[in-house]
Amino acid sequence: MTLVAPTVSEYEASDDLATLLVRTAQDDALSVPAEKLRLSCKCAHCTRARFDGRFPETFPGIAITEIGDLGYGLNIAFSDGHNRGIYPKTYLLSLAGR
Template sequence: MQPTDVTLIEDHTVLAVTWDDGETSRLDAVTLRQASRAASEIRRQAEGVALTLPPALRVQGVEPIGNYALRLFFSDGHDRGIYPWVYLRQLAGQAA
């Protein structure tokens, strides 16, 4: 499963991914930020520390990581998470 298009829409609050099977996933910035698997986020979750997000959180940038993932840059400064294609598709399925 590979994307054919990745676009930030709705004033950078939604990541739209069109897949090679024709389906399009829409993932909002809050869902993506909460789902970060960066080491610091996993530690925060394990310690039971709540994630406080600013209002109007946005995805400020998208960087491809090889042929398998994206690195997302958020308006709250978080930029450490890598989102493999399989993980993005799973997140989209959970949000549906």
């Protein structure tokens, strides 16, 4: 038996923009709340803010405003204006508990 790691095949924001909905090539339906995505951003700006103790502990009411597919990952923009985060698809699956 060969195990195949799940891969992202489709994605979209939920109707209320509060969740990223992901479907894998293996037909699993997964979701990641927008707040979890925003808190998990690993861009240089967010990493520096964490290091300096300036990164918020919560992002209540945060919404996904745009999703760009870069092939290996998604560039997700949020309602607070942050649009620097690139989420590799394997990272997204780990955030969704896969």
